[in-house]
Amino acid sequence: MPEEENNITCDCKISNRVISKNGVDLFTRQDGNLNDFLISAYEHFRLNYPKFYKMDNLCRLGLLAAEILLRDSFKKENYRPEEVGIVLANSHSSLDTDLKYYETTRGFASPSLFVYTLPNIVMGEICIRHKFKGENALFIQRKFNPEFIQEYVRDLLNNNILQACICGWVDLFAERHEAILYLIEKGSADLSREQKLNPK
Amino acid sequence: MDDPVYVIGIGLISAIGSNVQETLNSFEQGRPGMRPISLLRTRHDKEIPTAEVPFSNEELAEKAGLATHISRTALLGTIAGRQAMLDAWIFSESGRSNSYRIGLVSANTVGGMDKTEDFFRLYLTNHGKGKLRNIVNHECGRITEITADELGIKDFVTTISTACSSSANSIALGARLIRDNQLDLVVAGGVDALSRFTLNGFNSLMILDQEFCKPFDENRKGLNLGEGAGYLVLSSEKALKALGKEPYCLLSGYANANDAYHQTASSPEGTGSWLAMKKALDRAGLNPGDIDYINLHGTGTQNNDIAEGTAIKNLFAPHYPKMSSTKSFTGHTLGACGGIEAVFSTLSIRHGLVYPNLRFQTQMKELPFAPETRFLKNEPISHVLSNSFGFGGNCTSLVFSGL
Amino acid sequence: MDELIGNLKKQIVQQLNLQDIRPEDIGDDQPLFVEGLGLDSIDALELIVLLQQQYKIKLSNPEEGPKVFYSVKTMADYIRAHRSGLS
Numbered sequence: 001m002p003e004e005e006n007n008i009t010c011d012c013k014i015s016n017r018v019i020s021k022n023g024v025d026l027f028t029r030q031d032g033n034l035n036d037f038l039i040s041a042y043e044h045f046r047l048n049y050p051k052f053y054k055m056d057n058l059c060r061l062g063l064l065a066a067e068i069l070l071r072d073s074f075k076k077e078n079y080r081p082e083e084v085g086i087v088l089a090n091s092h093s094s095l096d097t098d099l100k101y102y103e104t105t106r107g108f109a110s111p112s113l114f115v116y117t118l119p120n121i122v123m124g125e126i127c128i129r130h131k132f133k134g135e136n137a138l139f140i141q142r143k144f145n146p147e148f149i150q151e152y153v154r155d156l157l158n159n160n161i162l163q164a165c166i167c168g169w170v171d172l173f174a175e176r177h178e179a180i181l182y183l184i185e186k187g188s189a190d191l192s193r194e195q196k197l198n199p200k
Numbered sequence: 201m202d203d204p205v206y207v208i209g210i211g212l213i214s215a216i217g218s219n220v221q222e223t224l225n226s227f228e229q230g231r232p233g234m235r236p237i238s239l240l241r242t243r244h245d246k247e248i249p250t251a252e253v254p255f256s257n258e259e260l261a262e263k264a265g266l267a268t269h270i271s272r273t274a275l276l277g278t279i280a281g282r283q284a285m286l287d288a289w290i291f292s293e294s295g296r297s298n299s300y301r302i303g304l305v306s307a308n309t310v311g312g313m314d315k316t317e318d319f320f321r322l323y324l325t326n327h328g329k330g331k332l333r334n335i336v337n338h339e340c341g342r343i344t345e346i347t348a349d350e351l352g353i354k355d356f357v358t359t360i361s362t363a364c365s366s367s368a369n370s371i372a373l374g375a376r377l378i379r380d381n382q383l384d385l386v387v388a389g390g391v392d393a394l395s396r397f398t399l400n401g402f403n404s405l406m407i408l409d410q411e412f413c414k415p416f417d418e419n420r421k422g423l424n425l426g427e428g429a430g431y432l433v434l435s436s437e438k439a440l441k442a443l444g445k446e447p448y449c450l451l452s453g454y455a456n457a458n459d460a461y462h463q464t465a466s467s468p469e470g471t472g473s474w475l476a477m478k479k480a481l482d483r484a485g486l487n488p489g490d491i492d493y494i495n496l497h498g499t500g501t502q503n504n505d506i507a508e509g510t511a512i513k514n515l516f517a518p519h520y521p522k523m524s525s526t527k528s529f530t531g532h533t534l535g536a537c538g539g540i541e542a543v544f545s546t547l548s549i550r551h552g553l554v555y556p557n558l559r560f561q562t563q564m565k566e567l568p569f570a571p572e573t574r575f576l577k578n579e580p581i582s583h584v585l586s587n588s589f590g591f592g593g594n595c596t597s598l599v600f601s602g603l
Numbered sequence: 604m605d606e607l608i609g610n611l612k613k614q615i616v617q618q619l620n621l622q623d624i625r626p627e628d629i630g631d632d633q634p635l636f637v638e639g640l641g642l643d644s645i646d647a648l649e650l651i652v653l654l655q656q657q658y659k660i661k662l663s664n665p666e667e668g669p670k671v672f673y674s675v676k677t678m679a680d681y682i683r684a685h686r687s688g689l690s
Contacts, residue, residue, distance in 0.1 A: 050622075050624075050641075081460070085458075093311070102397065110404065111401075111404040111652065114401035114404055114405065115463045116463070118362075118363045120363055120592040121363075121592045124591070124592030127459075128462065130460075133472065135456040136362065137369060139358060139359070140339070140340050155376060405645075406651070463645065
C-alpha cells in the first residue's frame with residue numbers, strides 16, 4: 001500500500017500565557033492568574049460557548065487551543081464527523097482537578113469537579129464542541145514526544161481510520177500550562193512527509 | 201489484508217478469582233464478587249457494595265513479589281501481567297524475553313491514588329507526618345513502569361488513560377504495534393484499584409446501586425464499583441511460531457469513536473457506541489450476523505444500558521446474538537474492565553462459553569431483546585464482540601475470532 | 604423580592620459557575636434545564652449538593668430532581684416544605 005502524504009495544516013501554541021498560531025502571537029495577558037488568562041482569551045476570541053466557564057482549566061486550555069487552531073484553517077464540511085479524531089499526550093494527567101476535587105471530598109464531593117478527574121475529558125469537550133466522532137487517544141508521557149504522536153497519527157491517516165486529526169500536547173498543573181496542537185490532514189501532496197512536528 | 205494478531209496468553213485478577221480457573225468456577229456457580237466493603241476504609245462501607253479483590257495489600261504484595269508500600273494498583277497489575285506472560289510461555293526456554301521485542305501497554309485511571317490518600321490523611325493533620333514514598337508512585341504512568349520493571353519489559357512501555365475504555369484501547373494499540381512491525385509481542389490490558397477518590401466521585405454522580413447491580417434490567421439502579429486487572433499477550437505470526445504456543449484466538453477487529461455528546465452521559469441513541477461496534481466489525485471483515493456473543497459494557501446505569509442497547513438494536517436488528525454483562529459478577533472495574541472482559545471473550549471462544557447476566561428479571565421496555573441469564577458451555581462461538589465505553593464519550597469495541 | 608429566591612439565584616450562579624449570567628437575569632419561573640438556563644445532568648447533581656450544603660436537605664432520590672429543580676420557585680417551595688428548624 002503506497003503511503004499517502006499527510007499535511008500539517010496549521011499549529012497553535014499556548015504557553016507562558018501567550019497564544020500563537022503558525023508562529024504569530026495573537027494574544028497575551030500576564031497579570032492575574034491562569035484562570036484570568038483563560039477567561040480573557042475566551043472573551044478575546046469570542047468563543048460564545050458558556051460551557052467554557054464550567055470546565056476545568058485543562059479542558060479550557062485544550063478547547064481554546066483547538067478553537068484557535070481550527071478557526072479559519074479547517075473546512076469541517078469536507079469531512080464526516082467520524083473522519084476527524086484527536087490524539088493527545090500530557091504528563092500531569094488531570095492532577096490539577098484531581099486535587100481540587102479531593103479537597104471537596106472532605107465535605108460534599110463535587111460531581112462537577114469529579115467528571116473532570118480524567119485526562120481524556122479534554123478530548124471529549126473538543127469533540128462535543130466541534131461534533132468530531134472519530135478515534136481518540138490520550139497518552140501520559142514524561143514529556144512531549146512529537147515523533148511518537150506523528151507516527152501514531154500517520155498510522156491512523158494511512159489506514160483510513162481518520163482523514164483529519166488534531167494532535168499534540170495539552171498539559172496543565174496549577175499555573176503551569178502548555179498546549180501545542182497541530183492539525184494534520186490527508187494532504188494534496190505538495191508538502192512533504194519530511195515535515196515534522198516542531199514544538200520549538 | 202492486515203497481518204493477523206494472535207492472543208497467546210491471558211491473565212487476570214478480580215473479585216471473582218485470582219486466576220482463570222477460579223474465575224470460571226465463579227461463573228459456573230453464579231457467584232458474584234460484590235460484598236459489603238471490607239478492605240477500603242470509607243464512611244460509605246455500610247451503604248455501598250463493591251467488588252473488592254478479597255486480599256489485603258500485604259497478601260497481594262506477596263503474590264506480586266513487591267513491597268507492601270507499593271500501590272494496590274501496581275500490585276494487581278503485576279499479578280495479572282505476570283500470569284499472562286507465563287501463560288504465553290514467554291519465560292520458557294524458547295521464549296527468553298530478550299529474543300523478542302516485547303511491549304507493555306497498560307491502562308489505569310487511578311494511578312497510586314490509594315497510597316496518596318493514605319499520605320494526605322496523615323499529612324493534613326500534621327505537615328511533619330506522612331511517608332513521601334507513598335506519593336512518588338501517584339501518577340498513572342508510574343504504575344505501568346513498576347509492572348514493566350517486574351516483568352522485565354523494556355522495549356516499549358506506555359500508559360493509556362481514557363476512562364472506562366482505557367484497557368480496550370491498550371489492546372487496540374498493542375495490535376497496531378504488532379501490525380506495524382514495531383513489536384513482536386505486546387502485553388496489553390489494564391488495571392484499577394478501588395479508592396475513596398472514585399467511590400466518593402461515583403457516589404456524587406448518584407449512579408451507584410446500593411444493592412447488587414442489575415445490568416440491562418428495566419429496574420436497574422446503577423453500577424457497583426469493582427477492582428482488578430486483565431491482560432492479553434498479543435503476538436505476531438512470527439513470534440507465535442517461534443514460541444510454539446497454541447493461540448487462543450485472533451484479535452480481528454478494534455475501533456474507537458467519540459460520542460461527542462456529554463462529559464459523562466452517553467447520547468440517547470448511542471451514536472459513539474454504534475460507530476465503535478460498526479467500525480470494529482468492518483475492520484474484522486464481519487457482518488453483525490457473524491457475532492455469536494456480545495460481552496456488553498453493561499454497567500447497570502440507566503444511561504449506559506439504554507444507549508448501548510439502542511446502538512445494538514440499530515446495528516443488529518432483527519437477529520440478536522447472545523449477550524451479557526459480566527459486570528454483574530466483577531462490578532465495574534473502570535480502567536481494567538476492557539482487559540478483564542477481553543480475557544472473558546478469549547475464554548468464550550476457547551471453551552464455547554456464554555456468561556450469565558446475573559439478577560436480570562425484567563426486559564427493558566425500549567429493547568426487543570434480553571441478556572442471557574444461564575451459563576452456557578460448548579456453544580458454537582466463532583466471533584465475540586466486547587464493548588467498553590467511557591466518560592468523555594470514549595467508545596471502544598474489540599472483536600475476537602476463532603482460528 | 605422573596606429573600607430565599609434571591610439567595611437561591613446567587614447560590615446557583617456561584618455553585619454552577621454560570622459566569623455569563625447575573626442572578627437577577629434568572630426568572631423565578633424560568634425552567635432551569637435544557638430550554639431554559641440550559642443546565643445539564645451534572646448541574647442537577649451540583650444542585651443536590653447545594654441543597655445539602657446550604658439548607659441541610661438531602662434529596663436522596665435523583666428521580667425527584669426534575670420536579671424539584673424545575674425552576675428557582677419550585678426549588679424554594681421544596682426548601683420551605685423540607686427545611687428543618689424554626690426559620
